[in-house]
Amino acid sequence: MIVEFGIVKMPDNNFFRSVYSIVKKIPRGKVTSYGRIAALLGHPRSARVVGYALNALAKESESEIPWQRVINSKGKITFKGDLVRASLQKALLLEEGIYFDSEDCVDWKKQGWP
DNA sequence: ATCGTGACGAACG
DNA sequence: CCGTTCGCCACGA
Numbered sequence: 001m002i003v004e005f006g007i008v009k010m011p012d013n014n015f016f017r018s019v020y021s022i023v024k025k026i027p028r029g030k031v032t033s034y035g036r037i038a039a040l041l042g043h044p045r046s047a048r049v050v051g052y053a054l055n056a057l058a059k060e061s062e063s064e065i066p067w068q069r070v071i072n073s074k075g076k077i078t079f080k081g082d083l084v085r086a087s088l089q090k091a092l093l094l095e096e097g098i099y100f101d102s103e104d105c106v107d108w109k110k111q112g113w114p
Numbered sequence: 115a116t117c118g119t120g121a122c123g124a125a126c127g
Numbered sequence: 128c129c130g131t132t133c134g135c136c137a138c139g140a
Binding site for chain 1: 119120121122123124
Binding site for chain 3: 048
């Protein structure tokens with residue numbers, strides 16, 4: 001099956017789709033990490049793959065899935081060369097009421113999910 | 115099938 | 128509290 005995210009062909013991969021279904025459940029005003037999602041899926045060591053899945057998503061600026069609510073385990077947004085996406089992510093999160101401290105770090109205890 | 119790659123993360127030093 | 132190293136695993140060439 002091909003999940004249509006624009007022209008990008010998504011593989012018939014349960015892991016990717018599982019990632020998306022989890023991300024969709026993150027409530028507004030909350031955030032979680034790549035590793036957390038991987039753990040929820042029963043693949044505690046597949047954090048990188050979660051990032052890989054979200055990467056394919058962001059290209060199409062998919063509105064249905066709140067990709068911006070996924071950050072790294074340190075509680076920060078990961079740049080990795082794409083400053084545009086990073087700033088967009090922060091803007092979206094600020095709009096949702098996420099609070100960043102002086103070091104651009106979120107408070108897991110108050111805004112972490114689950 | 116093999117291999118390099120990466121929105122990660124934990125373990126070191 | 129840094130920066131490095133290493134394990135991880137789906138994907139695409």
